[in-house]
């Protein structure tokens with residue numbers, strides 16, 4: 041399996057993968073809207089030999105203690121149903137976080153399975169103080185730069201692509 045950056049040639053396969061994994065077109069629409077808005081920051085595919093997994097991180101408006109934080113939303117990520125539980129999602133997530141760190145991103149926010157993301161370091165407690173349209177155990181954050189989400193009141197504003 042190869043993990044590499046998405047190219048436009050992958051887009052049909054990415055759409056089909058997301059429609060299958062989520063059972064609908066909402067996530068494909070989100071991906072396309074985020075790209076069209078120029079917010080896509082890290083987008084990877086797992087190829088084996090066709091597209092078996094996909095992950096997108098997009099720029100998100102976050103500030104803590106009055107200072108902007110270079111933050112990303114992780115959404116969506118998907119693995120072909122017959123290829124799930126083989127480590128593909130984890131490999132994509134780790135590679136994406138590594139790339140985000142290398143590009144100077146400071147934090148990642150996710151709304152997702154509360155049993156899945158904590159194993160990669162995401163924490164609901166870290167996201168809890170942030171003023172956001174979400175809350176609860178599924179709303180999690182990860183600091184790529186230690187302490188960047190702490191030290192004052194914070195907020196998260198999602199772009200219109202998320203239709204909030």
Ligand SMILES: CC(C)(COP(=O)(O)OP(=O)(O)OC[C@H]1O[C@@H](n2cnc3c(N)ncnc32)[C@H](O)[C@@H]1OP(=O)(O)O)[C@@H](O)C(=O)NCCC(=O)NCCS
Nearest residue numbers: 061117118119124125126127128129130151152153155156
């Ligand atoms: C979530 C998803 C991307 C994980 O990809 P994956 O390749 O199966 O993940 P990995 O093989 O790296 O990790 C497997 C672990 O994921 C966990 N997992 C998979 N789907 C899960 C779910 N719906 N809820 C909670 N945990 C889940 C399993 O607990 C499994 O761990 P285990 O085998 O120790 O029990 C994949 O299951 C998927 O595409 N699901 C449908 C779309 C989706 O829900 N995307 C995430 C939106 S937040």
